[in-house]
Amino acid sequence: MNGRRWGVALALWLVLASAAGAGERHALLVGVAKLEQLAQAEVLSGVDNDIDLAVEMARDWGVTPARRQVLARRAGADAPPTSDALKSAFDRLLREVHAGDEVLLYLAGHGTQQPIGLAGDIGELDGLDEVFLLADSTPWSAQRGSVGRALVDNDLRERLAVLTRLGVFVWLIVDACHAGTMARGGIDDGWATDEWTAVTVRRLAPEVLGIDRQRWSQALAQSLTSVRRTLRRLPGLSSSGLADGVEMPPIAAFYAVHEAGDALEVALRPNGRRVGLFTWKLKSTFDALRQGKDAAPTFEDLARAVLAAYGEMPAFVPRPLFEGSDWRRRLWPVAH
Template identity: 30%
Template structure:
């Protein structure tokens, strides 16, 4: 679990009361200032003020006092933030929350690192930890720092909460770099970090199987709530505290907590992404460039904060480079060549200042020309006004199924925003990129990659193959909406992978990143799919030769259309500044053999823009199965009358 940072934003701390729309909201606030077991100079002052500031913000946003658990030392009537108390407070939520509820978690205090377990795949060989008040010393016997709250333990508890169906927003304000420096204001800055050596850590690795005191929990992917994680900085950066304005004068506070709560006080009707953009803009206005906050959550980042039932507009950063306008959004966001976007001076502005027409759309970024108004700010924000029509993926039924499937498809194509702009459905006798066939408990996908259809469906006895493997999704009809869900899940997964691969091949060679790829020591290119077998060794290296920073994301799409983000690793930003490089290597396993494709997404950006997050595109692979022609009996289908309300 990621920790770190804080930033400086001098604004008046005025909160607007707002009634939350989630079924019920719960919060656990942790502020650890005092560390009696450590040397006196390692204690902090700011976390207790962070905790009070966050509590006041939550109360002003409508959270009921009885739903807020405050664990902070130096705060009257608050529970002491020991390891046991922190774990118990979070685990108690699993008994209180229900599907649709909202949980806010906030941690301020020292962070540190301990050696990763032997066999860990962490690139830096270190696990991240949060230090409760009763933190102990390193124990080589059990392979951990006693009473530390590890990222693995945090993951278990978060999974338990999410499995109730509740949505979670976790904010971490601690770090892992022990320095003392001076801020731009001349005030003393204290790093919220304790170096591992001060905790007695000497070894680089630990020969233990697990160090968590909590039993592993599997995420219920069908019913789990979403997780939003805000971290002050990357795993190797610092999180300072300094004296900042409050109702009681200047007090030591964490920069990240201060900025986050101040922006929410200014405008509570933000999305998580807009809040993240505001935090980055605040850092840049200082300027404060020592840290790069991380904001994770995939598609959920575009939801309103606190799960409110209000509409928020998706806005993307715009920067001017010479006479060109660069937008941190592209084909994946519906910005094709010819699309028109509105430009706003800030992420929350109501009046547009200009219009831009997209002239060069790439996978996750685009360029445009000014067609109306003027842009005076160095950094502005764009919002899609009128999309252009992309080249769609054509899909058809290989053989028309029962009417209930046709009704479900008709409704899906009307309601799905993704499929509206990415799919064209054609008749069964027309050529198509993909065709679907409904069999007993399986929905088959025949694509252009499958050279021959099953003989049972082919019109030619010689142009068919019964040994071919085809992609398929299992289904089980349990109610009138299950067919809709089967189609929505299967087609959306297929479309995401196919479009990602097609866009990648279209943009091959046009990125600002130099790429080196080797398969079993032999150089290969990314302008066509890579044919890999079980046990093959893959190496990929990158270097940024541009003058500006770029956000780099690398996906691996396997032959089952599984999408895996291989760079950056969780907890790290993929931002590469001029001359910086990155590399990774791995071995192909048996479940991903066949036509594989690396998708390299390089997005020109600026220091003040939030890091690009595309992890929501990941998905599990489909099954690869032989064809069995078995139709469901009509009487089993006839009892289902399809309807779906949204």
């Protein structure tokens, strides 16, 4: 979408939100612990604990059970985290939201990459789309040109665009690797702190899915132009996730890692409980802000507080990335 259209959408959102007054809050929480069609993928036992933390955070953010959807293979979930269930959940959101509402979209599980195809997004200079794998995702098909039944970054952006064009603010949280690199192996034995020990990464290497990246990279190199999107970033934050001069709709995206990083799943000390490091640290920071002296912290306050918490960790820990707009939006009304 070009800058003019985003500008029109943003202006419309401001008018509608003003007319509607304070909106409702909704949550769609997706946790994929096991890839049922991909036996080589490690089971992420920490994802169920992450969903517990996400449910608590959604509740404390003001989401009622009636406006919360949980997709996971666990007791109390609304549906399994499959492709069809996710589509149905997005469809339900579209039926229920109104201008001025706010949506928390949380994704935890394995990430990977796939070739964009010769007619793909030229903004992906490495020729690869980021992919969030769902419970019923299937291996790469050269005939289809994609991993089956997965959530591709382009599809996610389109779904978010539909919501924001309706005047809805989206808080996106992704605790997954979104740039799996073939050169990386497992967890280094030294990846530990006084609070936790790293046990795995939330990444499935593309070759496990049957993708010959070298072959596709060579083909794409002949077709892609040298276009690069330059992000306007504050230290660790981005005022826009699109090209320079383009307004973003109301959104705040919290990613566990930068494009070249691996999201860590860790075992907490002393009980060994497994969680996504990013989800755990985000939740504890969120709780600290709720209990703090500032009655109305913003999304920027939360993002910077998470960055500060990561600043106290060893240098080997991959740092999170924050992109979006509307950073001055309040996390809660003044009296929460």
